Amino acid sequence: METKRIVSNKKEFNLKKFFFQWEWMLVAVFIIINIINTNLSPYYLSFGGIMDATMTFLDKAFMVLPMVLIIILGDIDISIASTTALSSVIMAVAYNMGLPMPLAVLLALTVGAVCGMTNGILIVKFKELPAMIVTLSTMIIYRGIAYIILEDQAAGKFPSWYSYLGWGYVGKIPFMLIAFILIAVLFGLLLHKTTFGRSVYGMGNNITACRYSGIKTDHIKVAVFTLMGIMASVTALFLTSRTGSTRPNVAIGYEMDVIAMVVLGGISTLGGRGKMLGAVISVFIIGLLRYGLGLINVPAQALMIIIGIILIVAVTIPNINLNGFKKKRLAA
Amino acid sequence: MRNISKFREAGLLVFIVILCIFLQLKNPSFLTLENINDLLTNTAILSILAVGMMMVLLTAGIDLSIGSTLALSGMTAALVVSNNPDISPIAAILIGIAVGTVCGLVVGFLVSIVGIFPIIASLGMMNVYRGLTFMSSGGKWVSAHQMPESFKKIATSSILGINTLIFIAIVIYIIFYYFINYTRTGRQIYAVGSNINSAKISGINTKKTLLLVYTLMGSLAGLAGVLWVSKFASAQGDTATGYELNVIAACVLGGVSVAGGYGKVSGLLVGALLLGILNNALPLINVSPFWQSAIQGAIILVAILMNAYIKRRATKENLMRRKI
Secondary structure (H helix, E strand, C coil): CHHHHHHCCCCCCCHHHHHCCHHHHHHHHHHHHHHHHHHHCCCCCCHHHHHHHHHHHHHHHHHHHHHHHHHHCCCCCCCHHHHHHHHHHHHHHHHHCCCCHHHHHHHHHHHHHHHHHHHHHHHHHCCCCCHHHHHHHHHHHHHHHHHHHHCCCCEECCCHHHHHHHHCEECCEEHHHHHHHHHHHHHHHHHHHCHHHHHHHHHHHCHHHHHHCCCCHHHHHHHHHHHHHHHHHHHHHHHHHHHCEECCCCCCCHHHHHHHHHHHCCCCCCCCCCCHHHHHHHHHHHHHHHHHHHHCCCCHHHHHHHHHHHHHHHHHHHHHHHHCCCCCCCCC | CHHHHHHHHHHHHHHHHHHHHHHHHHCCCCCCHHHHHHHHHHHHHHHHHHHHHHHHHHCCCCCCCHHHHHHHHHHHHHHHHHHCCCCCHHHHHHHHHHHHHHHHHHHHHHHHHHCCCHHHHHHHHHHHHHHHHHHHHCCCCECHHHCCHHHHHHHHCEECCEEHHHHHHHHHHHHHHHHHHHCHHHHHHHHHHHCHHHHHHCCCCHHHHHHHHHHHHHHHHHHHHHHHHHHHCCECCCCCCCHHHHHHHHHHHCCCCCCCCCCCHHHHHHHHHHHHHHHHHHHHCCCCHHHHHHHHHHHHHHHHHHHHHHHHHHHHHHHHHHHC
16 A cells, blocks of 8 residues: 555656645635635625735734745744744834834844744754754743843834835735735745755655755754744734734744644645645635634634634545545554 | 663752752742642642643643643633532532543544544644633633632632642542553553554554543543632633643653653652742742743753753763673
């Protein structure tokens, strides 16, 4: 069974295989959700409404992109929301102390990069520790530092141009959406079209084999975690711009949302499998579902239940289809 | 390997003793009976949850849903007692445990029978239970004046001169110490965690073990939920959000391996105690509350890095010895 599947994995175009991809399933879900939403509320299907809605959920979507790389590596990073909080807080405090805003933005990105790189280096130097544990402790530390800096205060009073990031439009399309799509395309190219991306897949499948075949696995891992940190602070930029001020407790729980979106996108937590496109579609599925059900006054708590069930059903379906009902949890 | 684990616990104990001496010098009220009682009461719930989480981690799983399970069962118990003030507190506890058990059973079913990865199954159910908690109360709190005295007494009364929370925690530890170390099922948990395939081949019903572990975790979370609500005298929709990570931290600090198959109840106790002391003592020596989280995180990180480093040294020495 197992060998057969590997043999048949040759790269040739197969119509059946092409349409039996997880991404098509997601597209179908996406369409169904839009149809349901349209029927539920007459206000749903307006261009302006949907465009505005994207701005409410896209802030955390920036973290979904690098999280795809990390989960394909077979790792996980739960410190990202803390990184977001820390870089947002440092940016705000630096600006209020007189640093010009562009430099403060740059500082925030640097903070994110440093946080991510710290995670990466720790994980690479202590290979026996699972990424989950390392990032669990840095999660506490990063948010702790944010609390030390700002205590229970809020900081804000940003210049007016800064709010353009989160509220601005290019023509009729939100700037945030354009930025997200651009960065998503870049990440897609990085993952699917470069040696770097192929190495990430390879490392997710068998890291030892990759090391022996001359891939600098440590460098790649640190780079991926650094990217994650940088994108966490990109999220901080947009989030802070939307809220107009920041506190040490912003973005709490974002890490779980992000991981849920990635998993729904068909990226296996075992590593080595999944596509960028799937994660991007699932961002919009969850976001628009939230928006549509919000329009007809479904309480946010009921949404949590729905999203939880969708997540579980989504990961169960391929289990049934591909492997039968018996064989699973091989490497767990 | 046995020596290392002993060394590890001893190391943590020495660290705790030094910490206590330091704290005592800084603030003489630290080692008073009253404060120790406070400290243990505050650690009791965490340590009850940590036992369950240890069993889950031993099977190389993880349960992120326990914060929500805790909230749901606490909320259910609180709603029941606020509607029937005459109900006995024991019944309230049993209701909480029942709700928790069902929650745990669902996660266990998803993990063991359906075969979803623990992290995803529990992440999904975390959302579901949290949503149910909000829905069951209609988003409202159940606050102190709605609860009968007898219910609030659970946390404040004492059995045999010990606070009930501490008493329950001790009983739980004794039961599970026996269960994990001296029963067949308990040992099978280790076997499943070390190598699930060889456990299967040697005749262990791995699915049953996994189901059991998550169900027990759920029951303990249910118990902890009732205790939590009784202690803080309020049940909210967002009770214990993110608490699962504290529990995992306590386990890791206590030397439980997240990769499965390794961890001891005694180590766990030390880990939970250390976390409790840090929570309790930092305000006593006038550390700003805003520093607490960073200090805690740093100590956890240092502890796990030290642990990894010591283990690495030991394996290297063993290898060298083998060469000669």
